Amino acid sequence: MNVLRSLKYRNFKLFFYGQSVSLIGTWMQKTAVSWLVYRLTGSAVLLxxxxxxxxxxxxxxxxxxxxxxxxxxxxxxxxxxxxxxxxQAGALAAMIFFKFYSIPGIVILSLIQGVINAFDITCRQSLMVEMVDNKEDLPNAIALNSTMTNIARIAGPAVAGIILSTLGEDFCFISNFLSYIAVLTCLFMMKLNLAAVVKPQTDIWTELKEGFKYVSGNKDISSMVIMLGLSSLFVIPFNTLMPIVAKDLFNGNAKTFSWFESTAGLGSVISAIYLANLKNSKGLIKIITAASLLFGTSVLFLAYAKALPVALFFMTITGIGMMAQTSAINTFIQTNAAPNMRSRAISYYVMAYQGIIPIGSLMIGLLANSMGPRAAMGIEGIIGIVSALLFILYRNRVSEGHIFGRNKTMFAGD
Known part of the structure; x- marks a missing residue:
């Protein structure tokens, strides 16, 4: 199948299978942490x-x-x-297994995982190009990686919902700890031919400045990083409120909460499969634009959905929009960044995506605490739509500038 063509490469296949198991465990733990914190505290702010x-x-x-x-x-x-x-997963599993329900402990271990992820995500993304022999298959590998991530997003919360309501929270945390055995086994089976690392003549701070100069000077990459940053600050954090939406707005339980997570994951998989079928990276800017509009609109409709099936439908659409936006931006950066700047360009993608979400999560937690979850999500949806429209306006001006520049060159030639 064309959609699975990147799996013919042994290294990528091992990476794909190992990460699939590990990410299911990660999402089980993420779901369990959110539910546990809200069950113990009932606080949107602590979430x-x-x-x-x-x-x-x-x-x-x-x-x-x-x-x-x-x-x-x-x-x-x-x-x-x-x-x-x-x-880190083992420490968290032990804490919950022995009934040491410490919110400060959960916060500290979550912070440690955040520090690890800052390096892990950038490293995984920059290694992708080394796992695929034919670079034309890189967009497909990125899309398959996103598909795998979002299948885990469906399976993880779904399994967590069952385990939380039957076996208990500690089983979710233990399962995540054990899932790392699979990913480490697959990593040690890989055979990557990485070029020897040449010690740079410049120090790391000079390289930081060079990376910033490169990203800020590239209009395509910088506009997408800014667009993603706005989405991460004002739109993506709506997901922080899902335990409140499930428990308070729809009188549900842990299983209801897992439905919201899983339907968003389903939408993400639909979007990822579409991206994996793309034959090349052309047209990504149009996909980013359409996805951003769809994402903001679906969050707005989700905010005021009164019936659970309707809410779950719009939650699915949010998954389609968010996945298409973030994955298309990731693919564009990886396929258009200069090779010697790829890791640094990806790091700004990670910063705009993963790094800004926590500020938005804190903001929406405070906003929901003061004016209610529906109003908070409604505001986020409107901001998402406005951000997408501003991105369209900017892209049109950039395109007009390119045309104008070409015309000036033609007249000069005449």
Missing amino acids: GIVGFVSLIPSLVLSPYAGSYIERHNRFKVLVYTQVISMI
Whole structure:
């Protein structure tokens, strides 16, 4: 099948299978943490705080991580991040297994995971190009990676919902700890022919400046990073309120909450399969534009959905819009960034995506606490629509500038 063509490469196939198991465990733990915190505290603010500390390190550390990874063996860095993640998951599992329900402990361990992720995500994304022999298949590999992530987003919460209501929270955390065995086994089976890392003549801070100069000077990449940053700040954090929506607005339980997570994941898979079928990276800007409009609109409709089936339908549409937006931007950056700047360019993508979400999570937690979850999500949906319209306006001006520039060159030639 054309959609699975990247799986013919042994290294990518091993990476794909190992990460599939691990990410299901990650989403089980994420679902269990959100439900546990809200069950123990009933606080929208604390939900926002947990989301904040788990992602804020990406905002601070991602540019540094991008430069650090370019100076070291990326495969070794990836192995180290997985081992440390396994230790963190084991500590959290032990805490819950022994009924040591400490909110500060959960916050601290979430912060540690956030620091690990700042390096892990940038490293995984920059290694993708090394796992695919034919670079024309790179967009397909990125889309398949996103598909795998979002299938895990469906399966993880769905399984977590069943386990939370039958076996208990500790089984979710233990399952995540054990899932790292699969990813580490697959990593050690891979055979990557990475070029030897040449020690740069410049220091890491100079490379940081070069990376910023490159990204800010590239109108296409910088506009997409800004667009993603706005989405991460004002739209994507709507998902932080899902435990409140499930429990308070629809009088549900942990299983109801898992339905919201799983339907968003279903939408993401639909979107990822569409992206995986693209034959090349042309037309990504149009996809980003349409997806951004769809995302903002669906969040707005979700905010005021009165019936559970209607809410779950619009939750599915949010998954389609968010996945298409974030994955298309990721694909564009990876396929258009200069090779010597790829890790640093990806690090700004991670910063705009993962790093800014926690600020938005904290903001929407406070907003929902003061004016209710529906109004808070409604505001986020409107901001998403406005952001997409501004992106369209900017892109049109850039296109007109290119045409004008070409015309000036033609007249000069005449």
